[in-house]
Amino acid sequence: MIRILLVDDQRLMRDGLRTLLELEADFEIVGEAGDGQAGLDVYDQTRPDVVLMDIRMPQMNGVEATRRLMAREPEARVIILTTFDDDANVFEGLRAGARGYLLKDLSGAELAGAIRTVMSGGALIEPSVARKVFAEFARLAPAARPAELPEPLSERELGILRLVADGLSNKEIALKLSLAEGTVKNYVTNVLAKIDARDRTQAALKARELGLL
Numbered sequence: 001m002i003r004i005l006l007v008d009d010q011r012l013m014r015d016g017l018r019t020l021l022e023l024e025a026d027f028e029i030v031g032e033a034g035d036g037q038a039g040l041d042v043y044d045q046t047r048p049d050v051v052l053m054d055i056r057m058p059q060m061n062g063v064e065a066t067r068r069l070m071a072r073e074p075e076a077r078v079i080i081l082t083t084f085d086d087d088a089n090v091f092e093g094l095r096a097g098a099r100g101y102l103l104k105d106l107s108g109a110e111l112a113g114a115i116r117t118v119m120s121g122g123a124l125i126e127p128s129v130a131r132k133v134f135a136e137f138a139r140l141a142p143a144a145r146p147a148e149l150p151e152p153l154s155e156r157e158l159g160i161l162r163l164v165a166d167g168l169s170n171k172e173i174a175l176k177l178s179l180a181e182g183t184v185k186n187y188v189t190n191v192l193a194k195i196d197a198r199d200r201t202q203a204a205l206k207a208r209e210l211g212l213l
Contacts, residue, residue, distance in 0.1 A: 001026055001027070001028045002026055002027050002028070002049050002050060002115060002116070002119050003028050003030045003046070003047075003048045003049045003050075004021060004027055004028065004029050004030065004048055004049065004050050004051075004052065004115065005029075005030060005031045005032070005033070005039065005042060005043060005046060005048035005050070005051045005052070006018065006029060006031070006032045006033070006052050007032075007033045007034075007035075007036065007038075007039035007042075007051060007052065007053045007054060007057070007062065007065065008034070008052070008053075008054040008057070008081070009034045009035055009054060009056070009057040009058060010054075011034070013054070013104070014032050014034075017052060017111075018032075020108040020111065020112075021108075021111070021112065021115075023108065024112050027112070027115070030046040030048050031043075031045065031046040031048065034057065034058075035057045035058050035059035035060055036053075036057055036059060036060030036061055036062055036064055036065030036068075037059045037060040037065070038059070039051070039053065039060075039065050039069075040060075040065055040068060040069060043069060043073075043076075049077060049119055050077045050078075050079060050115050050118055050119055051069070051076065051077065051078045051079070052079050052081055052115075053065065053066055053078050053079065053080050053081065053093075053098070054080075054081060054082060055080060055082045055093060056082070062080060062082070062093060063092045063093045063096055066078050066080070066093055066096040066097060066098050067092075067096035067097070070096055070097035074097075076097075077099050077118045077119065078097065078098045078099060078100075079098065079099060079100035079101070079102060079114060079115065079118055079124070080093045080094075080098045080100065080101045080102070081102055081103075081104050082101075082103070082104065083103060083104060094125075094201055094205065095205065099118045099122075099123045099124070099199065099201075100114055100117075100118050100123055100124040100125060100201075101124075101125045101201075102114055102124070102125075121199075122199060123198075123199030123200055123201045123202070125167065125200075125201050149194055149195065149210075150194075151194050152194075153191065153194055153195075153212070156187065157187055157190060157191050157194070158212065159177070160173060160177075160184065160187045160188060160191060161191050161195075161203065161204075161207050161212060161213070162213060163176065163177075164188060164191070164200050164203060164204055165203075165204035165207060165208070165213055170184045170185050170188060188200070191203060195207060195210065195212070
């Protein structure tokens with residue numbers, strides 16, 4: 001079973017999420033909270049596998065809650081559920097260590113898939129908004145000189161890293177570059193290892209910081 005904690009100040013949203021997720025045989029809702037501080041407390045009590053975290057909440061918002069949780073529980077899995085146009089703080093949420101970022105208007109099947117992806121060690125950010133997210137990071141971050149990596153990226157790896165930063169999936173990259181999807185997967189794995197990134201989201205952020213984009 002995948003044990004899930006819901007953190008959102010809207011009771012109706014929590015009820016809706018519970019109803020959707022409890023349709024999945026391998027999901028169990030182990031707790032709910034209406035603000036970030038309460039979410040941290042319930043996390044300690046329930047030790048969930050995945051946290052679904054809203055951003056705008058009273059007492060403590062989702063960004064600060066995610067930051068504090070990741071500081072003491074580096075392996076915690078947090079998925080931010082919010083509205084892109086209204087929440088500039090989503091950028092800080094990703095920096096704080098969230099494993100995923102999804103819009104609240106996604107389907108139940110999409111949310112279930114995202115939870116399983118994050119549970120298996122992956123990360124997920126919707127391709128439809130990934131370009132905007134990373135473009136905003138690029139706009140806000142000062143330009144950096146390219147870093148000297150212990151093992152430099154090849155031109156092909158740099159190209160794939162740029163496409164990852166644009167939010168493309170392995171399948172989309174494969175189609176764009178006329179490569180097999182398995183080949184792209186291997187390239188992405190190598191890129192993550194070379195720049196010491198945990199997942200695709202962190203890779204895109206770190207690539208910007210290293211001046212690779």
